[in-house]
Amino acid sequence: MNFALVTGAVINTGVAIVEKLAAEGLNVVFTGRDAAKVAAAEANYRTKFPDVSILGYAIDSHKEDGSFDEESVIRMFEALDEKDILLNAVVLNAAHQGLNQTFLESPLSEFLAVLNTNVTWNYCFAREAAKRMIPQGGGSITFINSNTAYRTIADRTSYITSKGGQLGLMRSLALDLGKYNIRVNAVLPGMIRTQRWIDNPGFYAKNPCRFTPLGDVAEGADVADAVWYFISAARNTTGAELVVDGGNTIQMFPNVPEDL
Numbered sequence: 001m002n003f004a005l006v007t008g009a010v011i012n013t014g015v016a017i018v019e020k021l022a023a024e025g026l027n028v029v030f031t032g033r034d035a036a037k038v039a040a041a042e043a044n045y046r047t048k049f050p051d052v053s054i055l056g057y058a059i060d061s062h063k064e065d066g067s068f069d070e071e072s073v074i075r076m077f078e079a080l081d082e083k084d085i086l087l088n089a090v091v092l093n094a095a096h097q098g099l100n101q102t103f104l105e106s107p108l109s110e111f112l113a114v115l116n117t118n119v120t121w122n123y124c125f126a127r128e129a130a131k132r133m134i135p136q137g138g139g140s141i142t143f144i145n146s147n148t149a150y151r152t153i154a155d156r157t158s159y160i161t162s163k164g165g166q167l168g169l170m171r172s173l174a175l176d177l178g179k180y181n182i183r184v185n186a187v188l189p190g191m192i193r194t195q196r197w198i199d200n201p202g203f204y205a206k207n208p209c210r211f212t213p214l215g216d217v218a219e220g221a222d223v224a225d226a227v228w229y230f231i232s233a234a235r236n237t238t239g240a241e242l243v244v245d246g247g248n249t250i251q252m253f254p255n256v257p258e259d260l
Helices: 012-023 035-048 070-082 108-136 157-180 195-199 201-205 220-232
Strands: 002-006 028-032 054-058 086-092 139-144 182-189 241-244
Touching: 002 012, 012 028, 012 035, 012 086, 012 220, 028 035, 035 054, 054 070, 070 108, 086 108, 086 220, 108 139, 108 157, 108 182, 139 157, 139 220, 157 182, 182 220, 195 201, 220 241
Parallel strands: 002 028, 002 086, 028 054, 086 139, 139 182, 182 241
Antiparallel strands: none
16 A cells, blocks of 8 residues: 655644645655654544544654664664555655754764754665665655755754755755656745744744745645645656745845834
């Protein structure tokens, strides 16, 4: 049975992506780090979308010493093989935000934790997925990246470094996997109205990034729509970046109202 795989899909944008794909009739496997949260999300998805198959998988590949557990990813894909789950689309959404890390004070272990999530983990997921897509005649891999890969922000060195590296990985895979009809692309959101936004209304009310040319920031559903385009309609598109940030990347300075 064909499925789409979405990583990091128990909160925020990952939820919106799962719901978009399920609403379009795709069966979905999704991941999260916490088993209880994965189980709760799976029950909710199945209630909301009874006409498709939805399976949650709890996985955390980060070791306490800062290294990465490659075998945990391999075991996950082998478990999917045992269930006869065929993946024709993968959405690499899980991310380490690298918040509250300062370049001069944060230890190397924190830097590596961000890179391991945003680059190493996705490398392993993409590799295992591609091995299975090739015999099937192709597929789609979509990275959820960030416009901060191009426009940096303060005290986020690890995150921004990882997102720049992730785009390099995306382009390299697009070249190497194109001959197998595997399309590899990236969605680059700007600020997204997530739970963090809801919990900090005062901060986000005056954040310059909210003043986009379109006058609003992205919802999770906007990112999900971009993902769906790459999966469903971009037959001849690979190595591409689709920015979903209300036009923020094109402006030198945001047009902030004078009364703020």
